[in-house]
Amino acid sequence: MSEDWQQVARDVSALLREGRRQVIAKMAGPMTVDEKTGRKDLVTNIDKSNEQFLIAGIRNMDPTAKVLGEEGFGDKLTSLDGRVWIVDPIDGTMNFVKQHDNFAMMIGIYQDGEGQLGFIYDVMNDVLYAGGPAVGGVWANDQQISAPANLALSEGLIGASAPLVVHDTAHMQKIVHDSAGMRIYGSAGIEMINVLLGKTLGYISYLKPWDIAAGQVMLNFLGVRVSTIDGQPLNMLSSNLVLVATEKAQRDILQIEEDDVSL
The missing domain is CATH 3.30.540.10 (Fructose-1,6-Bisphosphatase, subunit A, domain 1)
Structure with missing residues (x-):
């Protein structure tokens, strides 16, 4: 090529x-x-x-x-x-x-x-x-596309996987509670488009390589963080609980994970 x-x-x-x-x-x-x-x-x-x-x-x-x-x-x-x-x-x-x-x-x-x-x-x-x-x-x-605004968790909407919220996996209910609201689109691609456009400030879901590979390239280029839920780099050959977020929102979410708090 x-x-x-x-x-x-x-x-x-x-x-x-x-x-x-x-x-x-x-x-x-x-x-x-x-x-x-x-x-x-x-x-x-x-x-x-x-x-x-x-x-x-x-x-x-x-x-x-x-x-x-x-x-x-x-x-x-x-x-x-x-x-x-x-x-x-x-x-x-x-x-x-x-x-x-x-x-x-x-x-x-x-x-x-x-x-x-x-x-x-x-x-x-x-x-x-x-x-x-x-x-x-x-x-x-x-x-x-310009880089989306670097919003804190409280300042924007968060995309989420419904089962994570229902079962309160990784303190998802606290994360949603602290955000301006939750949106669920049912497609990782559509979710990441919303983050690229600044319509949501992040997205959290279990994702496989093909779910995140394309979005990660564009999101990272525009300054959006893509990591595991505890802030580590992704293993692109396995499934991960993925956190996509602005820099400020990632910091807020990682603090929730570290504090291990409930509502």
Whole structure:
């Protein structure tokens, strides 16, 4: 693959736009829905076919790279050495099945463990969020995004995973209580778009590599912190309880975790 990252960004954007066209066309036809780990963890024939399409395009662009895909059509990775593409063909599959809305397509590109480019495509609104350090900015389609305001926890809304709040995992009820309010979108990609745009100041959920890879690249570039719930760097090859937050909100949340307090 050429090291012309601007060209890579254009090529990946074109690939994702064609993927969107195919997904929307297939939504009008029959959808096969299967359970993975349970009734709330779904996969469809469209998830699978879109991952195959995206990975084929990536292989054509970058034949020697490794690819990690949610549905298993990529490689088995043991490290992030070299260039690694991390793909989520349909993020928010429950929303995709039940709402035909509020889902995303995501690709993150890492070089020796360092995020270079991230892409989150809000499919139904036809807005592609893309960028990172390799291209010196983050864009929503053709409009460059500024860094979101560095708000404290009390000053903004927090995105959350519902089960974490219900079960009060990692003091989520205290975190929500101390924020200005909670929002739940049901898709990591849509959640991270809201953080990128400053509509929420953070997001907390259990996430797998393909859930966070694209967003982490763009969020970090714009000064948003991405870590484990106790402030440690993520292991990008495993599941993590992930804290995405502005610098000030991260500090507030880590203090709640350290104090081990209740409401």
